[in-house]
């Protein structure tokens with residue numbers, strides 16, 4: 001089974017949790033897109049759901065495939081969000097935001113009664129942090145915010161390069177019009193402490209540590225899919 005087939009396997013298993021009439025948060029990224037394609041087939045066959053997309057990119061794919069969408073303001077309470085992750089540990093703490101959608105993803109997942117993570121085995125780690133931590137920041141005071149992040153990380157015993165995400169042509173801008181700093185802190189033994197410290201920095205809009213949000217993960221490996229709970 002190749003990487004794409006594993007993503008499809010995880011998405012298929014998550015689709016079994018989707019029921020008629022649900023208000024669904026729909027994630028972003030290559031794994032979430034496999035879920036969108038499978039969901040669209042169900043919708044075409046008669047399943048009735050309303051989706052709230054976590055990015056413009058996901059919204060475009062849903063529209064293209066005929067999945068009915070609403071804004072989060074129209075549907076502020078959701079039944080279920082299904083989304084990918086860049087890393088997850090045994091307690092279902094996640095790093096997200098590799099695709100830049102972390103802010104909307106966290107808002108949508110938090111507005112949902114349940115969040116199911118779909119991923120392949122390569123995303124499961126003992127300790128979060130091999131993947132660079134995305135931190136969404138306001139453009140104003142970028143350097144001051146970066147310094148504040150360095151100091152906050154140091155208080156948590158962490159250090160490493162903090163790089164402005166670039167498109168090649170310039171700085172990467174999120175759907176919300178913010179920038180992303182990718183922090184190479186390495187292993188993060190106390191994700192809660194780092195999360196709290198980052199939230200105290202005014203220029204930090206959001207960060208990619210999702211703690212206490214996911215309720216279930218469907219992890220696909222070469223031999224099929226398994227379920228993880230916190």
Ligand SMILES: O=C[C@H](O)[C@H](O)[C@H](O)COP(=O)(O)O
Pocket residue numbers: 027028029030031032083084085086095096097098099100101102105
């Ligand atoms: O911002 C992007 C999201 O957090 C994605 O869910 C995450 O990057 C995983 O993406 P993929 O399924 O493509 O590995």
